[in-house]
Amino acid sequence: MEQTLLEEDPNAKVIDRVGWNGTNCTGAWSWSREPIGRTANEAPGLRDLITSVIINTEKKDFWGWKLNNNNGFATGILADNIDNRLLNAGTNVCETIGNNLVPKKVEIFVWRLRKKRLPVLIELDKRGIDLNSVRCSICDGDIEMVDHSLIFCNKSMDVWSKIFDWWGLNGIANASIMDLFGEGFGSNSSGISAKILQAVIWTSGYLI
Numbered sequence: 302m303e304q305t306l307l308e309e310d311p312n313a314k315v316i317d318r319v320g321w322n323g324t325n326c327t328g329a330w331s332w333s334r335e336p337i338g339r340t341a342n343e344a345p346g347l348r349d350l351i352t353s354v355i356i357n358t359e360k361k362d363f364w365g366w367k368l369n370n371n372n373g374f375a376t377g378i379l380a381d382n383i384d385n386r387l388l389n390a391g392t393n394v395c396e397t398i399g400n401n402l403v404p405k406k407v408e409i410f411v412w413r414l415r416k417k418r419l420p421v422l423i424e425l426d427k428r429g430i431d432l433n434s435v436r437c438s439i440c441d442g443d444i445e446m447v448d449h450s451l452i453f454c455n456k457s458m459d460v461w462s463k464i465f466d467w468w469g470l471n472g473i474a475n476a477s478i479m480d481l482f483g484e485g486f487g488s489n490s491s492g493i494s495a496k497i498l499q500a501v502i503w504t505s506g507y508l509i
């Protein structure tokens with residue numbers, strides 16, 4: 302059965318339907334039929350929403366962008382908002398995540414890493430993506446999971462060995478993802494150097 306449009310005039314403007322009487326708005330609908338089902342429930346809510354709207358008939362309509370004070374759309378501001386929502390989203394795994402020495406993209410990488418949301422083959426496979434193999438695409442020596450790709454794959458291990466030498470650390474062979482990217486890493490060193498070390502580790506992981 303063909304669904305007829307509820308509004309009789311598809312070209313109707315908001316001002317035609319809100320019944321602007323000079324002081325406030327009232328619904329002045331022109332339905333082609335009585336609203337039923339969900340629409341019937343939503344119509345009173347819509348009417349409540351617009352009763353307090355003051356329409357300036359002198360001005361033309363325009364698109365506004367509420368995230369920015371001067372109404373101008375800016376991709377940078379949108380990106381900042383998404384970053385902030387992502388990084389501040391309450392999670393039970395990693396409540397606080399932040400290191401202001403690294404770019405936002407690195408913080409997001411670590412957040413995704415901790416949430417097991419990096420697109421390594423085993424994770425893609427778990428999500429039902431059809432793959433020929435879930436073995437490491439670099440070395441083929443093991444299943445491509447985060448621990449392998451980021452730490453134990455030969456290429457990755459070469460990088461970590463150099464970084465551990467540089468910082469006088471040991472134990473990379475037995476390190477886990479949460480050893481490297483969890484809160485505790487670097488806590489043996491103190492204050493500022495722990496933060497710098499964390500920045501080095503996070504950035505290296507991001508680049509790997």
Ligand SMILES: [Zn+2]
Nearest residue numbers: 437439440454
């Ligand atoms: Zn590998």
